[in-house]
Each structure stands twice: as C-alpha cells, then as structure tokens.
Amino acid sequence: MSKRIDIRDLDIYYGDFKAVAGVNMVIQPRSVTAMIGPSGCGKSTVLRSLNRMHEVIPGAYVDGQVLMDDENLYGKGVDPVNVRRKIGMVFQRPNPFPTMSIRENVLAGVKLNNKKIKKADAEELVESSLRGANLWNEVKDRLDKPGSGLSGGQQQRLCIARTIAVKPDVVLMDEPCSALDPISTLAIEDLIHELKDQYTIVIVTHNMQQAARVSDMTGFFNLEATGKPGQLVEYDETTHIFNNPSQKATEDYISGRFG
Numbered sequence: 001m002s003k004r005i006d007i008r009d010l011d012i013y014y015g016d017f018k019a020v021a022g023v024n025m026v027i028q029p030r031s032v033t034a035m036i037g038p039s040g041c042g043k044s045t046v047l048r049s050l051n052r053m054h055e056v057i058p059g060a061y062v063d064g065q066v067l068m069d070d071e072n073l074y075g076k077g078v079d080p081v082n083v084r085r086k087i088g089m090v091f092q093r094p095n096p097f098p099t100m101s102i103r104e105n106v107l108a109g110v111k112l113n114n115k116k117i118k119k120a121d122a123e124e125l126v127e128s129s130l131r132g133a134n135l136w137n138e139v140k141d142r143l144d145k146p147g148s149g150l151s152g153g154q155q156q157r158l159c160i161a162r163t164i165a166v167k168p169d170v171v172l173m174d175e176p177c178s179a180l181d182p183i184s185t186l187a188i189e190d191l192i193h194e195l196k197d198q199y200t201i202v203i204v205t206h207n208m209q210q211a212a213r214v215s216d217m218t219g220f221f222n223l224e225a226t227g228k229p230g231q232l233v234e235y236d237e238t239t240h241i242f243n244n245p246s247q248k249a250t251e252d253y254i255s256g257r258f259g
C-alpha cells in the first residue's frame with residue numbers, strides 16, 4: 001500500500017504529436033503531489049500515462065519509464081489492466097454508474113476485477129470504503145438507492161469510495177473538484193488530506209489555492225509555444241513553489257501574470 005512513483009525521461013505522444021517531453025519526477029508515498037500549469041501543457045496527459053490510461057487512445061504511446069517502487073509499469077509482460085487496478089483514477093465529473101445503487105457502485109470496481117466476494121465481506125468493504133471516503137454517515141440508510149440521486153459532491157466521494165474499494169496503492173485525481181461547489185470542494189480537500197495516510201495521491205488542478213492547500217509537492221508544467229511539447233519546469237515542495245520558486249516562469253504563473 002502506498003508506493004513511490006518514479007517517472008524517468010518520459011515523452012508522451014498522440015500519434016505524431018509529442019504532447020509532453022522529458023519528464024523526470026519522483027512521487028513519494030503517503031503524500032499529495034499536485035500538477036499545475038496553464039491549460040494544454042500536458043498535466044492530464046502525464047497523469048493518464050501513470051496508470052497506462054493514455055494508450056487507450058488510438059495512436060497514443062509513451063517513451064521512457066514509469067516505475068512503481070521498482071517495477072517498470074511499461075515493462076514487457078506488464079498487464080495494463082493490473083496497473084489500473086493498483087493505480088486508481090478519479091475524474092473531473094463524478095461518474096457513478098447511474099443505474100446502480102450506492103452499494104453496487106462501491107463494489108463495481110471489485111466486481112470488474114472478477115473477484116468473487118462473500119456477502120459479509122462485501123458489506124464490510126462497502127462500509128469501510130464509504131467511511132474512507134467520508135460518505136458513510138450520509139448514505140448508510142440508503143445504500144440501495146441509486147448513486148445518481150446524490151449531490152455532486154457526494155457522487156464524487158462515492159467515486160472515491162469505488163476507487164479505494166479495490167485497495168489501490170496510488171490514487172490519481174484529474175481536477176476532481178472542478179464541477180463542485182465550494183463546500184463540496186472543501187469536503188474533497190479534507191478527504192484528500194486524510195487519504196494520504198494510506199495512499200500516494202497525485203492531483204491535477206487548475207486551482208492554485210487548492211494545490212497550495214492540499215499538496216506536499218507541486219510540479220509546474222508549461223509549454224514554450226503552441227504545438228510544442230509541455231515540460232515540467234519546476235518540481236519542489238509546495239511551500240517552496242508558492243513562496244520562493246526558482247524559475248521565473250513559475251513565479252509568473254503563480255502570481256497570475258499568465259495562464
């Protein structure tokens with residue numbers, strides 16, 4: 001549980017288009033790492049390459065290595081489906097399965113992985129996952145009601161419960177609060193803070209205050225010009241990035257001078 005991710009000389013392509021170039025980054029376990037930078041600089045692309053979701057797009061591929069602890073996730077014989085089980089992902093829009101109940105939503109990932117699970121174990125897993133996502137108290141009396149009946153913020157926490165139910169090592173979050181109101185956003189931020197005791201968390205956010213609030217480490221991505229690949233400009237402790245960045249481009253971005 002909770003593993004280190006080591007990104008080495010990663011170039012990421014969509015067919016002929018090199019979207020991201022030369023990323024090197026070590027992401028520590030039991031910490032929150034934020035990726036920030038202007039739109040189109042490749043943050044989501046990098047995130048999706050960490051659990052091999054990138055290559056789902058036809059023609060998309062990567063060059064370089066992503067290691068989890070010491071295993072190369074792009075090594076020969078590595079099953080991408082297995083990688084995605086160990087490295088879960090939460091998306092921008094809460095996407096519970098609309099026809100499934102809250103309980104079924106929590107168990108959906110476990111069942112997709114073809115795991116047979118006893119009823120009593122399933123009940124325990126539903127409760128522990130919903131507790132882990134700070135949602136249990138709000139839904140414990142309506143586990144058989146559809147997940148789509150919850151508020152947006154609750155739906156996002158349900159998706160987080162579904163993600164942690166498969167017991168991943170790493171949780172990736174792609175702008176998980178961008179569709180939520182401020183109160184729900186704070187609830188998710190509190191949750192991220194709690195989850196880092198158990199998981200390695202990587203979050204893409206366009207909200208710099210959010211990055212400053214939730215993350216231990218921040219990577220600032222940028223691109224020199226349209227059509228050029230995005231690059232990791234600076235990666236350091238979040239306090240350093242926001243108070244005393246080493247690069248002018250980082251300073252310009254965090255002080256709102258561009259992007």
Ligand code: ADP
Nearest residue numbers: 014019037038039040041042043044045046057
């Ligand atoms: P960010 O998350 O920083 O906004 P993205 O990772 O979404 O940036 O995009 C990085 C670059 O890759 C952009 O130039 C974008 O147009 C391109 N891109 C993203 N998704 C695709 C795709 N499915 N096919 C082709 N190009 C894509």
